[in-house]
Each structure stands twice: as structure tokens, then as C-alpha cells.
Amino acid sequence: MIVRKFKPKDLKRVYEIENMSFNQSYGINMFQQLYEMGVGFLVAEEDGYVIGYVLFWIKYENQGHIISIAVDKNYRRLKAGTQLLVKAISILSLLSLDTIYLEVNENNAGAIEFYKTFNFKIDRVVPGYYENGDGAMLMYLHLKGR
Numbered sequence: 463m464i465v466r467k468f469k470p471k472d473l474k475r476v477y478e479i480e481n482m483s484f485n486q487s488y489g490i491n492m493f494q495q496l497y498e499m500g501v502g503f504l505v506a507e508e509d510g511y512v513i514g515y516v517l518f519w520i521k522y523e524n525q526g527h528i529i530s531i532a533v534d535k536n537y538r539r540l541k542a543g544t545q546l547l548v549k550a551i552s553i554l555s556l557l558s559l560d561t562i563y564l565e566v567n568e569n570n571a572g573a574i575e576f577y578k579t580f581n582f583k584i585d586r587v588v589p590g591y592y593e594n595g596d597g598a599m600l601m602y603l604h605l606k607g608r
């Protein structure tokens with residue numbers, strides 16, 4: 463398994479993975495736009511086949527933000543998510559940031575466990591954050607030495 467930068471040819475596959483992973487989809491154009499904006503965009507590839515992606519950026523001067531991460535259902539629990547997030551965190555760590563934060567659906571227990579393995583802590587719940595009324599759990603990671 464390798465983690466590499468997203469290329470435009472990956473767009474359809476990333477969209478497929480997002481669609482199977484979330485009830486609410488960003489839409490394929492949003493991925494294209496985020497790519498054009500220059501946000502961090504990595505994919506995990508197994509034998510030439512894209513099996514996961516992560517999107518991240520600097521939202522505020524000293525805060526990194528994980529926009530989205532997902533792994534193809536058929537390739538979960540094989541550490542692709544871990545490899546993607548390790549790489550995203552290591553890139554963000556080079557940028558003198560204090561924290562990395564993210565929002566995750568409060569009912570998404572699996573993803574919350576996943577983030578806890580990175581030592582992400584729970585900040586608070588934002589009620590009604592998602593369109594379907596679900597709340598978002600805000601989680602953050604203090605970067606070492608800051």
C-alpha cells in the first residue's frame with residue numbers, strides 16, 4: 463500500500479469511495495474544486511487501485527483541519543486510514559500549527575475510535591451540525607512541542 467498525492471484521474475474513484483462511506487455526499491465537483499484550491503489531498507493505493515483518500519488544509523493561521531477521510535468498505539481495518547492520517551498529520555506538523563481539528567458525526571463510533579488511536583481528544587458536540595439533524599463531535603489533536 464502506498465500513499466501519494468491525488469491526481470485528477472483519481473477523481474471518479476475518490477467520489478465512489480466517498481459515496482459508499484457517507485450518507486451526505488460532497489459531490490464530485492466539490493472534490494475538483496478542493497483540488498483546484500490546493501488543499502492537501504492524498505490517496506492510498508493498493509496495487510494501482512485507489513482504496514482511500516484524505517483531504518486537509520489550514521483553516522486558520524495556527525489550526526489544521528481534516529476535511530474528510532474515507533476508505534473503501536472492502537479495504538477497511540487494514541490500516542489504510544492510519545497511513546493516510548499519519549501522512550496528513552506529518553505534513554501539517556511541518557507548518558508550525560498548534561492543533562489539528564475535525565468534525566465527525568457523533569453517531570460514527572467507529573471513526574471516533576479511529577481518531578482516538580491518534581490521541582485526538584473530544585472537544586464538544588455541535589448539535590444539528592449535519593443536514594439530517596445529527597450532531598458533530600469536534601475533536602482536536604495538539605501537535606507535539608507546541
Ligand SMILES: CC(C)(COP(=O)(O)OP(=O)(O)OC[C@H]1O[C@@H](n2cnc3c(N)ncnc32)[C@H](O)[C@@H]1OP(=O)(O)O)[C@@H](O)C(=O)NCCC(=O)NCCS
Nearest residue numbers: 483531532533538539540541542543544572573575576579
Ligand atoms: C474511519 C475510517 C477512515 C478508518 O479507516 P481504516 O483504514 O478502516 O482504519 P484503520 O485500519 O487504519 O484502523 C486503525 C485503528 O482505528 C480503530 N478503528 C478503525 N475503524 C474502527 C471501527 N469501525 N470501530 C472501532 N475501531 C475502529 C481500531 O483501533 C483500528 O485498529 P485495529 O483494526 O487494529 O483494531 C473508515 O472506517 C471509513 O472510511 N469510514 C467511513 C468514513 C468515515 O467515517 N470517515 C471519518 C469521518 S470524517
